[in-house]
Amino acid sequence: MNTEEGMKINIVQNVLAYNKEHAKVNRDLFKENRVYVVNLLSSPGAGKTSLIIETIKKLKDRYSIGVIEGDIASTHDAEKIRRYTSQVVQINTGGSCHLNASMINKAIEKLNLAKIDLLFIENVGNLICPVGFDLGEDSMAVISSVSEGDDKPVKYPKVFIKSDLILLNKIDMLGLADFNKDFFTGKIRELNTRAEVFELSCIKGTGLSDWTDWISAAADNK
Amino acid sequence: MNTEEGMKINIVQNVLAYNKEHAKVNRDLFKENRVYVVNLLSSPGAGKTSLIIETIKKLKDRYSIGVIEGDIASTHDAEKIRRYTSQVVQINTGGSCHLNASMINKAIEKLNLAKIDLLFIENVGNLICPVGFDLGEDSMAVISSVSEGDDKPVKYPKVFIKSDLILLNKIDMLGLADFNKDFFTGKIRELNTRAEVFELSCIKGTGLSDWTDWISAAADNK
Numbered sequence: 001m002n003t004e005e006g007m008k009i010n011i012v013q014n015v016l017a018y019n020k021e022h023a024k025v026n027r028d029l030f031k032e033n034r035v036y037v038v039n040l041l042s043s044p045g046a047g048k049t050s051l052i053i054e055t056i057k058k059l060k061d062r063y064s065i066g067v068i069e070g071d072i073a074s075t076h077d078a079e080k081i082r083r084y085t086s087q088v089v090q091i092n093t094g095g096s097c098h099l100n101a102s103m104i105n106k107a108i109e110k111l112n113l114a115k116i117d118l119l120f121i122e123n124v125g126n127l128i129c130p131v132g133f134d135l136g137e138d139s140m141a142v143i144s145s146v147s148e149g150d151d152k153p154v155k156y157p158k159v160f161i162k163s164d165l166i167l168l169n170k171i172d173m174l175g176l177a178d179f180n181k182d183f184f185t186g187k188i189r190e191l192n193t194r195a196e197v198f199e200l201s202c203i204k205g206t207g208l209s210d211w212t213d214w215i216s217a218a219a220d221n222k
Numbered sequence: 223m224n225t226e227e228g229m230k231i232n233i234v235q236n237v238l239a240y241n242k243e244h245a246k247v248n249r250d251l252f253k254e255n256r257v258y259v260v261n262l263l264s265s266p267g268a269g270k271t272s273l274i275i276e277t278i279k280k281l282k283d284r285y286s287i288g289v290i291e292g293d294i295a296s297t298h299d300a301e302k303i304r305r306y307t308s309q310v311v312q313i314n315t316g317g318s319c320h321l322n323a324s325m326i327n328k329a330i331e332k333l334n335l336a337k338i339d340l341l342f343i344e345n346v347g348n349l350i351c352p353v354g355f356d357l358g359e360d361s362m363a364v365i366s367s368v369s370e371g372d373d374k375p376v377k378y379p380k381v382f383i384k385s386d387l388i389l390l391n392k393i394d395m396l397g398l399a400d401f402n403k404d405f406f407t408g409k410i411r412e413l414n415t416r417a418e419v420f421e422l423s424c425i426k427g428t429g430l431s432d433w434t435d436w437i438s439a440a441a442d443n444k
Binding site for chain 2: 074176
């Protein structure tokens with residue numbers, strides 16, 4: 001190992017240790033305020049924002065729902081979500097490919113956690129880099145969409161291994177895309193036997209009740 | 223700036239300088255062998271592999287086409303492509319979120335460059351991290367697909383700014399997805415006035431001739 005590699009490994013270890021400290025602070029705050037937190041990961045365009053909006057629509061009379069929007073640039077998604085809840089904070093990472101716990105730490109200062117039951121953190125659209133960064137959440141969720149194809153678990157295994165929730169979105173596109181559901185489900189189960197799996201169409205509303213039942217129970221039990 | 227930040231900046235500068243050196247070696251080799259090289263970027267599942275396969279099918283009698291497949295894990299795509307050309311090399315990044323020039327340097331040792339006219343490098347499915355790494359290519363191309371939504375240029379601007387070719391794939395899904403083509407095209411042109419833009423459906427074959435005409439001319443002129 002040369003000096004540069006050694007320095008790189010040190011830096012990575014420092015970054016992860018620093019992240020772990022902030023994740024603990026966040027987790028303690030979420031616990032103290034009884035906020036159930038979901039860290040939502042996916043490829044760009046798999047439906048993170050749509051899922052958040054549909055969930056708020058269905059649960060807004062029973063729960064107060066907050067959202068932290070993570071993007072490289074723009075306030076595009078936060079503006080969309082602000083129509084459905086006032087508890088929204090936009091993080092612009094300024095180029096960084098993932099959210100970290102320190103960014104969340106700063107973002108929650110702008111929310112009233114005592115008045116939130118359920119918090120969604122929409123991570124940057126990226127199946128790879130966000131996986132290693134604990135944000136202090138209760139559940140890591142990955143959305144994979146039918147239009148991306150059935151081979152995502154084979155090609156990006158880590159996010160499927162580490163997720164607590166696996167949501168297959170855009171099932172209305174089955175038959176239109178090259179997607180074998182048995183292949184996808186089989187591969188997921190090879191990687192992860194414990195995750196809850198949901199099949200959804202945010203556009204058609206399919207499967208949303210199963211999802212909102214699950215997330216309601218999780219919020220109630222925190 | 224604390225010491226850790228300073229060290230991080232140094233490391234990033236070293237990594238990019240190291241990449242630049244290897245990119246130059248690759249570029250010289252490609253020039254010497256008159257190989258036209260496309261570095262293909264997109265979100266997971268936007269259609270990089272399908273585009274490569276359809277391009278080979280249309281051009282295989284006129285050009286010898288090589289492919290370097292970049293993935294975190296698996297040989298899934300290389301196996302698919304091997305049905306259409308024997309000049310395929312798989313790179314598994316082992317977790318890394320992008321290809322770098324040094325990986326390409328090692329991969330081309332396994333190809334017979336003197337016998338290749340056109341080389342596609344399929345990068346890791348990621349709209350963010352691969353953008354900063356020159357691989358020695360002639361053109362950086364981004365594929366964005368209709369099913370991902372029309373806001374990708376707003377949310378991931380850098381890849382659209384830096385790309386020489388912008389390919390809008392899955393146009394057969396217009397009308398099925400929440401996608402306003404005028405919005406997408408307008409945003410692209412705000413970011414990049416010089417890129418060639420193609421509209422394609424790899425499944426239906428739409429627009430493929432315009433694309434293969436362009437790439438043929440590029441290969442002929444190298």
